[in-house]
Amino acid sequence: MASLNVNGKTLDVNADSNTPLLWVLRDTLGMTGTKFGCGAALCGACTVHLDGKPIRSCSTPLSAAAGKKITTIEGIGSSDVGKKVQAAWASLDVPQCGYCQSGQIMAATALLTEKPKPTDADIDNAMAGNICRCGTYPRIRAAIHKAAKGA
């Protein structure tokens, strides 16, 4: 039994401590907004925040997440930056298939929290780990700039 703090709520979960956080969120807690893409920290679809930092939940064991603040796509709208990012995403109609977008939004929110006015190079650096097979990259870039301007 482990205790997790997810989106401000404390939840007890019964899962092996080696279980990747992704599967605890999705299967144990039923929070399916965080996606599985590669299982090897190569695509970013599973990105969540651990104490505000973006991490790949597919490769982060439950034991490493216990006792830390976990934020997922379901809770990102409660932060000012997260709200702005979602608003910019909606305003520019970023998603296509939408599968990677939870991870993209989590990565973009982490970037804007650390660097409120990112350059294109900052965006390249922060977002390079998040694959979008539909190729929404031009709109993601525009939406990050828009969110930086206050959306």
Add this chain to the structure above:
Amino acid sequence: MSQLKNPTRRTFLKSSAAVGGGLIIGVALPGAFRDANAATDSKINAWIRIGSDNKITILSARSEMGQGVYTAMPTLVAEELEVDLRRIKVEIAPPGEVYINEMLGGQITGGSTSVTEAWEKLRVAGAQARMMLVSAAAQKWGVDASACRAQNATVTGPGGKKATYGQLAEAASKLPVPKDVKLKEPKEWRYIGKPLKRLDTPSKINGTAEFGIDVKMPGMLYAALAQCPVLGGKVASYDASKAKGMPGVKHVVQITDGVAVVADSWWQAKQARDALDIKWDGGPNAALSSESIAAALKAAAAKPGAVIKKQGDADAGMKGAAKTVEASYELPFLSHSPLEPMNFTADVRKDSALLVGPIQFQEGAAGMAASITGLKPAQITVRTTFLGGGFGRRIDLDFMAQAIEISKAVGAPVKLLWTREDDVTHDFYRPTSVHQMSGALDAGGKPTALKLHLTSSSVTSRLFPPFVKDGIDPFMTEAAVVPYDIPNQFADVVIHETGVRVGYWRSVSHALNIFANESFIDEMAVAAGKDPYEYRLALLDKQPRFKNVLQLAAAKAGWGKPLPKGRARGIGLMEGYGTYMAQVAEVSVQGGQIRVHRVVVAVDLGRMVNPNIVEQQIDSNIVFGLTALLYGEITLKDGRVQQTNFHDYKLLRMPETPKIELHIVQSTEKPGGIGEPATALIGPTVANAVFAATGKRLRKLPLRLA
């Protein structure tokens, strides 16, 4: 896929349903499969349901896989129905004959056909429903229908009479369907042609959109499946004793495609699957390698093919030429790699089956379900979720058959999920191909003859065999013929099966043939000593739509104007899915690395439903096409695919994405498809730019300079 002319639909239905491995199951689709959302609402027609509370549901008969049909299909209905598009609910249609894509002959999402096929049909359906609602109001009030008006889901009549669609729906649903329908004039359109926001965006930015992987059923278990590493191989024997003792494991079952572990969570199932000890029988593909496949393909290419174009006398044209050019282009196998790995959720019981997942082919799913479960159509429910990308992969339904077999075996609802490695190594790959081209130039450099000889595998032979006739697969010869005015032309095609299972992959053969054709016309321009843009332009006097987009792309890209040092431009031109397109790419090459900086796209796709989605599709196609061009290659050794995940099957990322500029020709022509063509064209456009930058003509994909 492009349009199949003269669809002999019933023949098609009887003989085909996409089933993994090429098993063909007869499909009877009497429209009697259950609707997962069978509501108490009044059904005005197959597309529209209206609740007494005035909640309006519009069905999309096409799967939403990013391309925007979830918005575009209801837009066509809502325009004529006179309802607020933002207020409606959208559902993906169940299997049903009325939902068949007439251009493809099946209930399939593919071939960039959705809008083209629905263009009239859905507006007529919307208008008919509106007329029925107006008639119901007129009858209720005892007035003439011409005195009533429909607007914003409400009918108004003389003397301030007013009724919502919800209040009229039940009566309207019983009225005869009007035959004489007058559609709105384009100038009256409120939605069509406007850059409206997508209806699925809100749920896709807060984690609530339901993809196949997110499906939940009460009592659901999770499955992971071990499949033979050799494509087409089978289980010889297995020992599950270790796996069975692992935490959470409930069942280990052998199914047609391998051994499945079913557990309380997917992670437990996957861990136990990896602990299975399986002896595989690789079967006939056990020795297959990229080298042996390439050698066999070349040998097949030495044979004459089925003729698809014969105009003038190409051989005589070659003999009398001032100059001849020859080139051969080679394309590799590719994986679809949608970001959502293959998955499906099935609850198969004695007297019912609930089947939910991300699929592009509801009709095939229905037939497959009936065949595997032995249940009657009325006992089977197929519901389609959002697709986390499709690109053609989810026309094949191997993963669905697997989930059905597993659920049936264990007697519980089961969600089967593949790993990324399962996905990359068990795709239905885009076929490898060889394109042998030769051209003749006169003394002035003008082309006088062109010969094309294509050798590749046929997806249609596996999936829809009746459509392959006399050695010609209509989906293999898409865009095989050039638009240029060349008097003597000959084109033929050899179907050669390699042993590797192949599937329809975004833009299908356009991507293959356009790469070869648009590279070769560039080579002819070089041989003639002419500018590649001017050279093409001079051959398009009989092709106004081609000519127009070519000129537009060149003008917007600043063709011929100086570029910063190290940069060079390439150009390409095509037609596909009724859409005309030209592209200009700007590239640079440093240390053998190709960098694409800017892509200008000019497109004439006829009428558009939603320019916002058109722009998305262009971005999407350019990125998708660049991935294939710069990285895409599936190789085999000992019958096994060697790539496994995104470290060795690379996909384009943000920093590598060029600036993409789109210029749309305002057109009143019939709508063309936009989900695929740009994928095909970016290949040769960039390859031509790389030639301009380096003087090296790359004829083999992916592009490699070293």
